[in-house]
Amino acid sequence: MDAELFPRDRTEPAPGAVHLPDWLPPARQRELLRACREWARPPAGLRTVHTPGGGTMTARQVCLGWHWHPYAYARTVVDGDGAPVKPFPAWLGELGRGAVTDALGADAAASAPYDIALINFYDADARMGMHRDADERSDAPVVSLSLGDTCVFRFGNPRTRTRPYTDVELRSGDLFVFGGPSRLAYHGVPRVHAGTAPPELGLTGRLNITLRVSGL
Ligand SMILES: O=C(O)CCC(=O)C(=O)O
Ligand SMILES: [Fe+2]
Numbered sequence: 573m574d575a576e577l578f579p580r581d582r583t584e585p586a587p588g589a590v591h592l593p594d595w596l597p598p599a600r601q602r603e604l605l606r607a608c609r610e611w612a613r614p615p616a617g618l619r620t621v622h623t624p625g626g627g628t629m630t631a632r633q634v635c636l637g638w639h640w641h642p643y644a645y646a647r648t649v650v651d652g653d654g655a656p657v658k659p660f661p662a663w664l665g666e667l668g669r670g671a672v673t674d675a676l677g678a679d680a681a682a683s684a685p686y687d688i689a690l691i692n693f694y695d696a697d698a699r700m701g702m703h704r705d706a707d708e709r710s711d712a713p714v715v716s717l718s719l720g721d722t723c724v725f726r727f728g729n730p731r732t733r734t735r736p737y738t739d740v741e742l743r744s745g746d747l748f749v750f751g752g753p754s755r756l757a758y759h760g761v762p763r764v765h766a767g768t769a770p771p772e773l774g775l776t777g778r779l780n781i782t783l784r785v786s787g788l
Contacts, residue, residue: 585727585738588713588752590675595747596717601773605719607661608691608779611636615655618693622651630698631761631780636660636689638786643707645688645788660687668783671715675749682712686783694723694778696766702726702733702758710787713751717783718742720775722768728758742780744770 580593596604612618612634621629623642637660638645648656668686688708692700705714725748728737737758742748750757761780769775 583740585740586729586750586754586757588676589727589750589754589757590748591740591742592675592747592749593743594745595671595674596745598745598770598772601719601745601770604717604781605773605775605779608634608719608781611658611691612693615653616649616658619649619652629700631692631694631700632698633693634658634691636664636691637687638788640688640690640707645707645786660689664689664783667717668715671717671747671783672713672749672751675747676713676751680713680751682710682785684710684712684785684787686712686715686785688784688786690782690784692780692782694721694761694764694780696721696764696777698761698764698778700761702728702760704730704756704758705782705784706756708784708786708788710785711751711755712785712787713749713755715783716742716748716750717781718746718748719744719779719781720769720773721778722765723761723778723780724763724765726760726762727754730754730756730758733758743768744773744775
């Protein structure tokens with residue numbers, strides 16, 4: 573990673589979509605990583621996701637609160653070991669509210685509590701195609717936290733998978749929030765930069781945690 577003379581700035585790549593670099597201090601990153609490692613254990617642990625068209629997602633996933641499977645939510649791991657999904661902890665909801673307040677202001681913080689976490693683990697070859705987070709029944713902003721390796725996060729528009737989009741570099745500790753007119757924007761992860769995680773974190777690869785309000 574190149575050294576930097578100036579801190580990275582907050583940016584708004586699309587209306588309602590905000591990138592806050594270095595939002596999570598190193599100690600909170602380590603705490604969140606420790607929690608992710610617990611959540612990834614079976615039952616209802618980290619799994620490979622298969623899509624109805626016969627595809628396999630390269631990022632492996634574990635869910636809290638509600639289990640996402642293409643393209644719906646359930647209370648048990650219906651496409652895996654069948655176990656009940658792990659509970660969504662209150663402290664993660666507080667983190668989500670704080671994130672939305674910092675990114676979009678207190679008025680944007682959802683009245684309904686955050687109750688879903690999708691945790692994706694990317695190894696060096698993993699990526700995620702352009703998609704919308706459209707299986708929730710709430711227009712509350714999606715909160716995305718990144719740990720470990722830096723990635724290219726492609727953030728687009730609600731109409732098409734293609735341009736216009738902006739490529740944002742998401743590093744360990746970065747926050748990205750998308751709500752309002754960008755809540756249903758297409759986004760994806762075309763690339764992970766292997767070996768770029770902060771060495772003191774102790775993670776090989778990348779974790780992304782998205783927090784959502786189910787409305788279910
Ligand atoms: O890994 C990321 O940064 C994005 C993850 C994502 O888009 C999702 O879980 O729906
Ligand atoms: Fe997504």
